[in-house]
Amino acid sequence: MKLTRRQLAAVVSAATLAPAQTTAPVDETQAARDRLKANSDALARHDLPPATEPAFRFQA
Amino acid sequence: MAAIPNDVFFATVTELNTRWKAKEFKAEDLARAFAERLAQLGPRYNALALPLVQEARRQAKAVDQDRKIDRLRGPLQAIPYGAKDLLAYKGQPTTWGAKPYAGQVFPYNATVIDKLDTVGAVLTGKLAMVELAGGGGYRYASASLTGPGLNPWDRTRWSGGSSSGSATAVAAGLVTFALGSETSGSIVTPASYCGVTGLRPTYGLVSRYGAMALSWTLDKIGPFAHTAEDCGHILQAISGGDSKDPGSAGTSFYYAPQYTRPLKELKVGYAPVDFADRAEESARGAFRTALAAIKEAGVTLVETKLPSFPYGPILSTVLAAEQASSFEQLIASGQVDQLADAVQIAGLKASLELPARDYLKAMRLRRLIQEEFRKLFAEVDVLLAPGRPGPATKIDEPLDRGGFQPSAGTPSGLQGIIQAGNLAGLPALVLPCGFADNLPVAFQLVGAPFSENLLLAIGREFQSRTDWHKKHPPET
Numbered sequence: 001m002k003l004t005r006r007q008l009a010a011v012v013s014a015a016t017l018a019p020a021q022t023t024a025p026v027d028e029t030q031a032a033r034d035r036l037k038a039n040s041d042a043l044a045r046h047d048l049p050p051a052t053e054p055a056f057r058f059q060a
Numbered sequence: 061m062a063a064i065p066n067d068v069f070f071a072t073v074t075e076l077n078t079r080w081k082a083k084e085f086k087a088e089d090l091a092r093a094f095a096e097r098l099a100q101l102g103p104r105y106n107a108l109a110l111p112l113v114q115e116a117r118r119q120a121k122a123v124d125q126d127r128k129i130d131r132l133r134g135p136l137q138a139i140p141y142g143a144k145d146l147l148a149y150k151g152q153p154t155t156w157g158a159k160p161y162a163g164q165v166f167p168y169n170a171t172v173i174d175k176l177d178t179v180g181a182v183l184t185g186k187l188a189m190v191e192l193a194g195g196g197g198y199r200y201a202s203a204s205l206t207g208p209g210l211n212p213w214d215r216t217r218w219s220g221g222s223s224s225g226s227a228t229a230v231a232a233g234l235v236t237f238a239l240g241s242e243t244s245g246s247i248v249t250p251a252s253y254c255g256v257t258g259l260r261p262t263y264g265l266v267s268r269y270g271a272m273a274l275s276w277t278l279d280k281i282g283p284f285a286h287t288a289e290d291c292g293h294i295l296q297a298i299s300g301g302d303s304k305d306p307g308s309a310g311t312s313f314y315y316a317p318q319y320t321r322p323l324k325e326l327k328v329g330y331a332p333v334d335f336a337d338r339a340e341e342s343a344r345g346a347f348r349t350a351l352a353a354i355k356e357a358g359v360t361l362v363e364t365k366l367p368s369f370p371y372g373p374i375l376s377t378v379l380a381a382e383q384a385s386s387f388e389q390l391i392a393s394g395q396v397d398q399l400a401d402a403v404q405i406a407g408l409k410a411s412l413e414l415p416a417r418d419y420l421k422a423m424r425l426r427r428l429i430q431e432e433f434r435k436l437f438a439e440v441d442v443l444l445a446p447g448r449p450g451p452a453t454k455i456d457e458p459l460d461r462g463g464f465q466p467s468a469g470t471p472s473g474l475q476g477i478i479q480a481g482n483l484a485g486l487p488a489l490v491l492p493c494g495f496a497d498n499l500p501v502a503f504q505l506v507g508a509p510f511s512e513n514l515l516l517a518i519g520r521e522f523q524s525r526t527d528w529h530k531k532h533p534p535e536t
Contacts, residue, residue, distance in 0.1 A: 028402050032197075032410035036380060036418075042373035043421045054423035055277075055430055 062086065064093035069233035070532050073139050073290040076236055080138040081127070087138035087182060091120035094140035095184040098234040101535070102185065105215065105232060106207040107225035109145035110153055110186035116140065123180045135293045137180030142235040144226050145186040146193060146272035147281075149173055156272045157204050157222070158191035160395040170270025171305070172239060172281055172298045179297045187225030187238055191399055193246060194222040195274045195383040196407030199460045201453075203401035208455050211253060212533040213499050217452035218459075220250030223284070227254035230284045233532060237285040237294055241271060243278045244375055245478045248504055251284055251490035252447030255500025257519070257529055258284045259291040262509045263485030264309030266295070267302030275382040276307060277423075278375075278482055287529055288489060288519030292317065295512060311510065317517035321441075323357055326518070328505075329364030329440030331473030338466045338473050340450025343501045346494025347446060350503055350526075353493075354444065357521045364440055365472070367432035371479035374422045374429070378483070381419035384411035403460060426483050433484045437508040442518065444505055445474040447490045451499035481506045489515040492528040500528070 064085055068076060080087060095113040102108025123138050143149065146156050148166035155161050173183065188206040190198060201208035201218040209224025211217040212232040219228045223240025227250030230238050240247050242260045251258025259282045266281045273279065283294035292315035301310035331338075335347035355361055390396050391408050399405050436443075449464050457463075481488055489505045489512075505515045523529050 028406035029409055032403070032406040033413065035197075035376070035407075036410055036414055039373035039377050039380075040415070040418045042370040043377060043418060043425065046370065046421075046425055048421070048424050048428070052424045052427050054420055055426035 062089045064089050068093065069097065070286065071236065072286050073236055073293055074135055076139055077135045077137060081132065087120040087123040087127070088117055090138060091116040091140050091182045091184060094235060098142065098185045098229065101232060102225070102229065102234055105210040105212055105219065105228045106204070107188050107209065107219070107228040107232070107234065108185055109155060109157070109188045109206060109225060112152070112183055112185050116182050116184040119177070120182045123182065126180060133178070133180040134297070136176065136297050139181050139236050140184045141176065141181050142185050142187040142226065142229045142238040143173060143183060144189050144223050144238070144240045146189060146241060147173055147239060148270035149183065149186060152186070154186070155205055156192055157189035157206070159205055159398040159400070160390060162205060166270065168270060171267035171302050173270070175298050175300070181297070184235060187229050189224055190222035191401070191404065192387065193241060193243060193272065193274045194404070195379070195387065196404040196411065197460060198401040199403040199458050200401055201455050201459065203399070203404055205400070209250070210455065211452045211499070213255065214452070216455055217499060218253065218455050220253035220452060222246040223250050226284050227251050227256055227258065230254070230256045230286065231533060237283055237290055239281060239298070240284055241279060241281045242482065243275050243379065244482045247282050247284070248447050248478055248488055248490050252502040253452035253500070255492040255502065255528070255531065256284050257286060257288055257291055257492065258282065258490040259295060259512070260488040261295060261299065261512060262309070262487045264307050265299050265311060265313060265510065265512070267300070267305040267308055269302055269304035273386045275379050275386070277382065278379060287523055288491065288516050291489070292516045313512060315513065315516065317513050317520055320514045320517040323359050323518065323521055326359045326442065327362050327440045328354065328359045328442050328444050329362055329436070330444040331363060331365060331471070333471045334445050334473040337470045338449060338475065339446055340464050340496065342496035343446070343450045346496055346501050347503065350493035353522060353525050357518065357525060359518065361444075362440060364436070364443070366474050366476060366480055367429065367436065369425060369429055369480070371476035371483060374425050375479040375483055377414065377418050377422035378426065380411040380414050383408065384414060388412065429480065430484050433480075433486065433508070442505050442507050442511070442514065443474060443477065444503060445477045447502035447504045451496045451501055477504070477506060485509055487512050487515060489519050491519050491522055492531070493526070494528055500531070
């Protein structure tokens with residue numbers, strides 16, 4: 001595809017606006033894992049009837 | 061090139077379409093005025109992803125040709141609109157708000173863009189968004205390729221996300237309507253914070269073909285506009301079955317609020333605590349007034365509560381599993397490190413480790429949630445709750461650290477209705493209902509699947525009795 005100069009400038013200037021980012025600090029990754037674990041624990045506290053199938057359809 | 065009067069910028073879809081049909085102005089001139097305004101003012105709010113001035117004029121010219129031969133295509137014909145930058149627009153960059161995708165171009169349009177083209181609406185620009193629609197979670201409003209979404213009512217406040225640019229552009233009169241998307245709150249939150257009307261449709265009612273996939277079982281596309289009526293017209297145009305979207309319900313929507321049950325027969329379920337102790341103090345007055353206006357519209361308010369489930373953990377688990385799969389390549393390649401928000405990067409990386417048993421447990425609980433909501437909607441017709449507990453947060457405020465917290469022991473009310481509504485695929489209509497600290501606040505109506513006409517009927521009646529939806533921010 002061809003981009004006009006204006007479109008190219010919009011993309012480039014938008015990209016340069018984004019703050020520089022290095023890899024996520026280790027503690028953030030651990031915090032994210034901890035959140036998943038906390039969610040898992042919350043789900044585990046709920047018993048389910050064995051016949052309950054996963055939800056994939058939505059009906060009126 | 062004719063001059064376009066300034067009063068068009070906050071006019072509704074139906075008003076503009078009527079004036080265009082009456083030949084007050086050409087679609088081409090209208091499109092130019094809006095597209096240039098969006099290009100000029102959009103960056104002030106970090107709301108613009110891509111201007112489409114020339115493309116809009118070309119499209120509008122064809123619309124004017126239609127008028128010459130009386131080929132009228134409904135209320136959206138000639139109306140300028142913007143699309144969240146997660147919707148593919150053929151041959152133009154579609155960035156998903158994220159640096160790793162800054163140069164991404166699709167060779168096709170999203171179905172919703174094609175549908176709006178068919179009815180003669182004119183796309184004037186792509187609108188900014190939180191990167192990857194917030195997948196992975198994020199701490200700061202700055203989690204976007206275009207910078208933090210600045211609220212047009214006060215640029216020191218957040219516009220809300222992830223459909224930041226969509227809500228902002230409507231609120232600031234940069235487009236007449238906009239398309240956004242919601243996985244969990246991305247229409248409800250920015251509509252509430254920016255003071256515009258927003259509609260989250262029932263899951264499956266609007267095709268997501270050509271939209272970025274964050275969560276296949278949660279993603280929905282919906283409109284932002286000035287009124288409930290406009291949202292109805294837009295939903296009619298963009299809804300319908302689509303074989304290219306596996307989640308499509310195969311159902312169309314015809315906007316016909318006049319055929320819903322009379323408001324005096326409707327039971328609206330709410331929890332008084334949501335509008336009092338669970339609301340920020342500055343917003344309580346506005347919520348009280350809104351409740352009175354809803355009641356005056358003729359509905360019966362009945363106290364209710366949500367079925368008891370851990371909605372937040374269930375939604376987070378479903379989302380984590382699906383986003384991990386959707387963005388596996390981004391994460392595994394290390395390009396995820398180019399995102400702007402450290403919490404989001406970490407969240408996406410960790411989501412790859414989610415056990416399948418957790419995802420399936422969450423999806424099975426979701427089945428029970430759907431069943432419980434079916435029972436609840438046998439008792440009440442609609443649920444009513446604040447869109448957000450208060451006005452927009454400050455732009456540099458951490459978003460993942462709780463925000464407003466009611467005092468300990470406060471009853472839960474309908475807390476979790478955003479997550480619950482998304483898990484059950486329910487439609488929601490956001491209606492501006494007043495101001496707190498000079499910023500807009502709104503409430504949401506949530507209904508059973510495919511009950512959009514009922515929500516819109518209530519919204520239309522509410523907006524005939526109030527003028528909050530007519531307020532717009534000063535140009536700063």
